[in-house]
Amino acid sequence: DGGITQSPKYLFRKEGQNVTLSCEQNLNHDAMYWYRQDPGQGLRLIYYSQIVNDFQKGDIAEGYSVSREKKESLPLTVTSAQKNPTAFYLCASSLTGFNSPLHFGNGTRLTVT
Amino acid sequence: DQQVKQNSPSLSVQEGRISILNCDYTNSMFDYFLWYKKYPAEGPTFLISISSIKDKNEDGRFTVFLNKSAKHLSLHIVPSQPGDSAVYFCAATYGNNRLAFGKGNQVVVIP
Numbered sequence: 001d002g003g004i005t006q007s008p009k010y011l012f013r014k015e016g017q018n019v020t021l022s023c024e025q026n027l028n029h030d031a032m033y034w035y036r037q038d039p040g041q042g043l044r045l046i047y048y049s050q051i052v053n054d055f056q057k058g059d060i061a062e063g064y065s066v067s068r069e070k071k072e073s074l075p076l077t078v079t080s081a082q083k084n085p086t087a088f089y090l091c092a093s094s095l096t097g098f099n100s101p102l103h104f105g106n107g108t109r110l111t112v113t
Numbered sequence: 114d115q116q117v118k119q120n121s122p123s124l125s126v127q128e129g130r131i132s133i134l135n136c137d138y139t140n141s142m143f144d145y146f147l148w149y150k151k152y153p154a155e156g157p158t159f160l161i162s163i164s165s166i167k168d169k170n171e172d173g174r175f176t177v178f179l180n181k182s183a184k185h186l187s188l189h190i191v192p193s194q195p196g197d198s199a200v201y202f203c204a205a206t207y208g209n210n211r212l213a214f215g216k217g218n219q220v221v222v223i224p
Contacts, residue, residue, distance in 0.1 A: 004156075006156075040216065041216060042117075042202065042214035042215055042216040042217060043157070043202065043214045044214075045211055045212075048211075050209075058211065059211070088154075090156050090157070091156075092156070096209075097209040098206045098209050098210060098211055098212050099145055099206060099208065099209050101147060101159040101162060102149075102157075102159065102212070103159065104149075104156030104157050104158065105156050106154075106155050106156045107154065107155065107156050109154070
């Protein structure tokens with residue numbers, strides 16, 4: 001059953017700690033993305049990768065980092081430099097790029113206290 | 114600057130009636146538009162799309178209309194069902210540029 005798996009669903013961290021959110025896809029999609037959703041906001045792009053070993057900053061990349069060592073995976077690290085890390089994080093993939101529909105995972109709710 | 118705007122953040126509609134969601138955009142370069150549906154604590158799911166060479170695309174109960182001159186698109190759901198209660202996001206892009214998302218519309222279908 002093809003899809004995108006994000007884990008864990010809920011994550012709690014202390015302020016000052018880095019944390020890595022997992023995202024795996026078995027759709028054989030080239031492109032992968034990380035978005036953030038805050039209450040009353042749309043989806044804001046953090047990072048995206050259209051091919052293995054390459055990634056680009058999105059609109060709100062500060063305080064985040066990604067790696068794309070394999071096609072199936074785009075882990076997102078939320079560093080202590082991110083000022084407001086508490087949010088709902090969504091990973092997505094698409095066949096080619098932004099011109100093909102994005103398929104989203106079910107998200108990770110990160111709470112930093 | 115928000116390039117995709119969804120006004121009227123929430124909509125309530127009786128089951129069986131039509132739901133109409135509106136979306137306005139500012140960037141005349143946009144040539145591909147999508148609608149996503151999102152339940153709480155889940156990721157959005159792709160619903161329907163339309164390219165700028167068309168003015169209508171239909172998929173079952175869902176129809177998207179595009180008015181390029183007005184830079185406006187709308188999503189019609191008919192008949193509305195309780196399972197349609199969700200947040201709907203409009204999105205737009207051109208070429209392979211980043212998707213611009215609206216802030217979403219909450220739809221509540223009353224049984």
